[in-house]
Amino acid sequence: MLEGRCLCGAVSWRLDADPGSATSCNCLACRRNGGIWAYGHEAVDVQVSGATQPYVRGDLADPGLTFHRCATCGNLAYWRGLELSEDGRRRMGVNLRLCEPEAVAAIPIKHFDGLGSWIDLPSDGRTVANMWF
Numbered sequence: 001m002l003e004g005r006c007l008c009g010a011v012s013w014r015l016d017a018d019p020g021s022a023t024s025c026n027c028l029a030c031r032r033n034g035g036i037w038a039y040g041h042e043a044v045d046v047q048v049s050g051a052t053q054p055y056v057r058g059d060l061a062d063p064g065l066t067f068h069r070c071a072t073c074g075n076l077a078y079w080r081g082l083e084l085s086e087d088g089r090r091r092m093g094v095n096l097r098l099c100e101p102e103a104v105a106a107i108p109i110k111h112f113d114g115l116g117s118w119i120d121l122p123s124d125g126r127t128v129a130n131m132w133f
Contacts, residue, residue: 014048033095108126108127109127
């Protein structure tokens with residue numbers, strides 16, 4: 001189980017699944033927001049609490065995602081899919097930068113080219129700890 005909370009503590013999330021890895025994406029939204037993502041499904045293995053300010057991107061780069069940030073301090077907490085998956089669940093990504101560093105330091109990073117090719121890139125051996133700076 002992993003837990004994350006925003007700077008002021010008003011928004012928090014809990015991921016009950018072992019993420020196995022985390023994603024660093026270079027798309028416009030992820031670069032500007034600085035997210036490192038672990039994935040789950042709303043109300044299945046991801047629980048969220050607190051008031052957020054949602055933002056739905058208006059372009060085709062990230063179709064169907066709503067980004068949620070704390071309405072008080074502005075930290076990006078998670079994204080959630082606008083539509084249900086074929087299995088009836090809603091996909092979510094939680095921002096591991098909201099966790100305590102020691103809880104996520106060893107999680108391997110996968111890189112995703114959301115800027116150009118929209119494909120997973122080969123692993124380079126880095127972990128979340130390597131992404132703090």
